[in-house]
Amino acid sequence: MSLTLDTYRLLGRSGLRVSPLALGAATFGTEWGWGAEQAEARKLFDLYVERGGNFIDTASTYTHGSSERLLGEFTRDNRESLVLATKYSTLRRPGDPNSGGTHRKSLFASVESSLRQLNTDYIDLLYLHMWDATTPVEEILRGMDDLVRQGKVLYVAISNAPAWQVSRMQAVADLRGWSPLVALQIEYSLIERAGERDLIPMAREMGLGVAPWSPLAGGVLTGKYSRDDLLAAKGVASGDGTRKSVTIAKGALTERNLAIVEVVKEVATELGRTAAQVGLAWTLQNPNVTAPTIGARTPAQLEDNLGALEVDFTASQLARLDEVSAIELGFPHDMLASDVARTLIHGGLKVETRR
Template sequence: MTSLDEYRLLGRSGLRVSPLSLGAMTFGDAWGWGADKDTAREIFESYLDAGGNMVDTANIYTDGQSEQFLGEFLGARRESMVIATKYSGTRNPTDPNAGGTNRKSLVASVEASLRNLRTDYIDLLYVHAWDGLTSGEEIIAALGDLVRTGKVLYLGISDAPAWQVARMQTIAEFRGWAPLVALQVEYSLIERTTERDLIPMAAELGLGVVPWAPLGGGVLTGKYSAADLDAPDADRPGGSRRDHALVNRTLTERGLSIADVVVGVAQELGVRPSHVALAWTLQNPAVVSPLVGARTPEQLHEDLAALDLELGPEHVERLDAVSAIDLGFPHEFLTRPMVRGVVHGQTITRPRPVVRW
């Protein structure tokens, strides 16, 4: 399909990013399952050697180790890298303003990230998760202020309702503020509900989609079975990757059924299941750069090989069928023959072509 150094534009911005981004949530072992510093450095170097240029982290990943390691690894290569980080995760569980999406949390978090990353600017800053308390006006205004200072270059948002994102984007457009250029959401063969509103919204409003967990928390690699369906002890940052897959509801009977089809397609094509899962995600024209996380350099190289795979129509059809979701109202309603007849009569109109920004 492509290689890591055949770059894509991120949303309507002019920022060029690789077709697979390196997720650095595995950098650090504070949560009990990540890579130690030496291994993380090797993963980072391998990604750069393959032509990759975008690395994604967050202020809270592995209790700050992820940003700290990344800052140490960058060195003189800082200018050639696109570094994405996030705010809203709390830095102090006893301080009500140490987390959330408010302006105070934002400013303090960015300053801490700049220190951790050993840099004076962040290429791409995401709102990590919607807190349900801060108004969209406050968030987009505060983010725009940081862009004007030069401490942040581009803005993104993750894990938020589509209508809130659309409202913030509209406010930014009409007031001449820096727009959102990236949307990070969970998207895989197991989690396709983002196709209802979030991904179409992103395509319409000029946000490049950066999927997280494109391998369904590892379920789509085929490494889990029905014996792994026992409930985890707790919903917490620590614990095993299996626990995370259970808590995030990718490791379910449905998830395993989808993984079975992925494994079958992979066997037919003579590739690994992870290649099939990633290639399926990349065939969505709204998707710019899925995140791939690895705990070893070998896992990273395995994921990067997905760029060489192009799925045929018959394989896409099988994968789509086993993972299909109910789009809900009004989407399902508007596709009914009776409704379409009422709206269009007997006429047929060719839709606009899908445009990738």
């Protein structure tokens, strides 16, 4: 594979060039109980940009706004050369129902807040962060399109939403002549492959670039957790202010997942790489993935993550990783892929399909 951060990729159905690994800025600031202080965050930013990286991901509420504020300071001298992605819809003020959600009031207020915090006149890529199942899609899309027409946002995207809603939104945008969605953020890793059922195929068909979050499954794929952690998980409070507690609260420590990690470690040893590099490289080799988002807290972690760009798997190694992490695609996918269904559709004919 042997990529570099300045081996840029087009994002979905746009002409926007982005690095193959995005720098996640949710670790910029310590307000959540973990993360990087300002000086350390600056080192992460500088290291990423010096290597040719240009794709930086944040959100209006990451570390209570510190993430955007720090990026606003760090990007003073090179704003034009960077692709800044932020998100809206998570609650910005506790107790204020309209400070969160996907509706127009939340959208415009959140964007204005992000522009101030990022110290910029425009946002390169704006994601709807969390689907709230309450706002008409026409309201969302028209609001996004208005912001694009005003020049405050250049491209729009979506994260954490059902595949059928995303495809519906894309169809509505196309029919109305509104700004199309160009990217989809989903959780995707060797441990979380549910996106392969509908979200990733949908993104391919509808022209959205896939930018996975948590490609290392909250650190589980780095190999730092063991079965001792699994046994002790019940005694760890989900709100004790550590990254480990968040991982446990999400249910990421299971026998299945630790079995996946064992194979990741085996492949890493064979390649002379770290487990984290193998986990990240697995997402990178998927042709449907544009740019996984990495969330390092120290320069050493970031250096290690960037090493994933240089990992080359053998066919056998990829097969082992795929096999240990495989999921059932469920109905109708498994049925349609069966020999019975193929016979009913094609009979004995051989039909070659190409993408």
